[in-house]
Amino acid sequence: MPGAMRDVSLRQLRAVIAIAKTGKIVSAANALGLTPPAVTEQLKLMEEALGIRLFHRTKAGLRLTDAGQVVLEAAIRTEALLDDAHERIQEMKGLKAGIVTIGVVSTAKYFAPRLIHAFVEANPSIEMKLVVGNRLETIEALRSYDIDIAIMGRPPNDIVVSKLVFGPHPYVMIARPDHRLANRQRAVDRTSLAKEKLLVREIGSGSRVVFETFFRSVKRAEPSSIIEFGSNETIKQAVMAGLGLALISAHTIELEIETGRLALINVKDLPVVREWNLVHRLDKELGPAAAAFWRYALKDGQRHLPRIPGL
Template sequence: MPMRNVTLRQMRVFAAVAQYRSFTRAARELHLTQPAISQQIKLLETEIGLPLLEHVGRQIHLTDAGDELLRYASQVNDLLRDAGESLAAMRGLRRGVLKLGAVSTAKYFAPSLLSAFAPAYPEVTIRFTVGNREEIIQQLASNQIDLVIMGRPPRELVTVAEPFAKHPLVIIASPRHPLANKRRIPLQRLGSERFIIREEGSGTRASMEHVFRERGVPIHPAMEVSSNETIKQAVMAGMGLGFISIHTVGLELATGKLVILNVAGLPLIRDWYVIHLRDKRLSPITAAFRSFLLEQGATIIRKAAEENKPIPLETT
């Protein structure tokens, strides 16, 4: 029977070498000697009957067989981790690894959520990844992260998506902009303005395009950028207007560097979602954080926003 004699240690060693592309780094991470790492890889290749690694100069690459085995080695390691956390929970211990991903807009409040959650779980290791929408979806699909915070559930994956907080989107301007002190500005009036917009694939951009298209208003980009920080800096410099999450501009509003335009029908209220793959078996720590978001996330985000004293959302 193929792989009958493969051991968990061999799979763990192989996964480490595949991750770091280095026998030396894998040995250091696993607290083994480099000869011990080499021996485990040779035994594994002998048992499988196929080469898993190839050396090109000083670089280590996975063969096709190595790529295939890595998928299963990662699953084995995840299952062992989940089993350990489940058994620890049964013993009353609160430890484990929380692998959380968030789209870049959520990075402004995610630390407040983690800070409120962490004290009850001092032995938990938190691995927090921030990226654009496409990067986070890819990491979710490849099981690199267990939970995701984003504003629009991915259609390309089968997931469980649960809303836990409101997500207002607004139009920002420099305080020197001619419309800065106007009230009830028709959205159509902005059809002649230039906008600093997010890149293709961004959830914020998709929301902007939807609301403008729905009302028949054209968008004239002055610049396309890949970060909210660049949008804010460009708007402060007077290069155009920005369509952005209010959660990203609290400090700039409080210090008077930016203003929210009083546009009729805005802010656009969306939801923040906590998302995981439908077939994913959540570890006790991951399930605990998910429940924490659903129960307390909205309150924590609101309090964090109030500390920055943003202007009221209502556009009366």
């Protein structure tokens, strides 16, 4: 009967193993902690479902038919798989194993590997997977249950999530070191900046939201004065090439500031300080390994954030 084997229960498979081992219903019942009629009933139901006999009834006891041998082998493999699953789950409970998938917005990729490395050093048997995308892509990964935990700024408002802040996220204005506005003591106002060529992230990114909010009350120059890029790395390269200025996450420019390849501009009302959040869906329970990473990031995540002098 097509699909009949899929309807077989674990109790029936265990009855086959016990009967094959002992050759007697009574002995199998004792081994399983059941009554002989209960074991007989399990065997009867299984043979009826499969439409074939599993045992020869002989004077010496019950002996496997060819079909019974096939079922016995499947039953033994099933038991082995269940035993393996049990051991792995027990290891996960003790944080000896587990897989955690972390989704981060692209701005967080500058520190997320440090955070993950520190966690894995303390929990070397846990496997970590990192998925990088912009804000909309990270939200979609949450929506489709592709990630356990997200590291992002603003959490989604159309998914029920748990979110906790683990650190500050400052945004600053950067320029090439030889730009006339770089390293000035006197603060520049945003109206003056609006006259400059401004480099921005794509629509849908968290950085673009910060940019638009900061310049919302300012009349900017012609639309051609704003150039859109798809990544922080490209924006940094463009600023270093002298193409314009950028309002960017301070956590993306640690190396360039240290090496003098980029400079901060002293701007009134900057830095804009947002927050880094840990986010997970409330309808997706965190496993032991993911829950351990969540606790670790809340406790120690902030110390892995980049340090920018003067901020």
